[in-house]
Amino acid sequence: MAKIVTIREVRRFIIQSLRAAGGRDAQCEDLADVLVAADVRGHYSHGLNRLEMYCEDYQRGTSDKDASPVTEKETAATALVNGNNCLGATVGKYCMNLAIQKSKEIGVGVVTAKGSNHFGIAGFYGLMAKEAGLVGISLTNTSPLQVPTRGKVCTLGTNPISVIAPALGDDYFALDMATSAVAIGKVEVQRRKGEELPAGWGCDVNGIEAKDATDVIVDGGLFPLGGPEISGGYKGYGLALMVEMFVGILSGAHWGPHIRKWQAPNETRTADLGQFFMALNPAVFGEGFSERLQLLMDYHRALEPIAGVDSVLVPGDPERSHETLCRDSGGIPYHEALIRDMGIFAEKIKVDPMETLD
Known part of the structure; x- marks a missing residue:
C-alpha cells in the first residue's frame, strides 16, 4: 500500500x-x-x-562537505571542472549552469567534470537546460556494476545518458536512461520489496542470468541494455563504453574498473567520477525547432497502440x-x-x- x-x-x-x-x-x-x-x-x-x-x-569522509567545484580550463564554448570531491549534485548544477551560460553566449556549451560524486538522476541537469529554452545533455560514469557482453566481471557503470529538449508550451522530449538493462537502484527496490527480478536485468557471479536480486547485488552484475548478447546486449555495452569515453577519459577522471565500489565495506577512496554536460541553443540551427519537435512527438503519440495499452508514448x-x-x-x-x-x-x-x- x-x-x-x-x-x-x-x-x-x-x-x-x-x-x-x-x-x-x-x-x-x-x-x-x-x-x-x-x-x-x-x-x-x-x-x-x-x-x-x-x-x-x-x-x-569519502565526499568533502566543505569543498566547492572550480573551473580549471576554459574556452568560449568549453570548460573542464574539478569537483574537488564535493557532492555530485553541487558539481552537476555548477557544470550545467556554466554550459547554459556559454550556450546563451555562442550557441553551445560543453563542460566535463572530474573529481565528482554520484549526481542523482542525469535528467535533472537536462531539465535545467530545457527551462532555459535549450537542449540539455548529461552523462556520467558510476561504480562498476555492469558486466560487458561475454564477460562476468563488472567493468563499467550504469553510465546513464540523458537528452532533454523543449517542445511547445510545457511539453518536452526527455530521454533519461541507463546503458545497463536497469539502474542498480531498481534491483535494490526489488530486493526491498522481496520480489524476483524480471528477465534480462542481471547475472550472478558466473555471468548466468539471475532472478534473485541479492545474487546480482552481492557477487554478480547488471546486464548491458538489451540483456544477454542474443537479445542485443552488445549495443548497450557499446553505449556504456561511449559514455565512458566522454566522461572518464575526456575529463581525466577515473574510469571503468578503476572507480571505487560505492558503499563497499572498508572502501575509503574518493570516487573521482567523470561527467559531461552540454547545453545547445536550437535557435542557431534550423527554424522552428520546438514546433517541429512537437510534431514529431505528437505523430507518435497519435499512432494506434497495440492491444492492452492506452497509447504510444514518447520519452518523458x-x-x-x-x-x-x-x-x-x-x-x-x-x-x-x-x-x-x-x-x-x-x-x-x-x-x-x-x-x-x-
Missing part, C-alpha cells in the same frame, strides 16, 4: 538528514532538489532510496504522468517498505521521521 508524503515534508527530511550527517546547507539543498525531482518523476531508485548512502559518504511521458499523479495526490506516493526503512534511518541519525498524509 502506498503512503503519501508531501514534497515539502520529503525535502525537510532529506535536508535534516544530510545536516545531521555533517552536510553544509548549500550542498544539502542541492541534493534535496535532485532527490525530490527523482521521486516526483517516478525514478524511485534515485530518490529517497539513495539518501542513506549520501549521508554515509559524509560520515565516512511516463515522468510527466507521475508528476501529475503526485500533484493530484498532494504528495509523493512511496512503497510502505521504504517509509518503514526511512523511519528506522531517522531514528538512527536522530531526525524527525517523515509524516505521511494517511
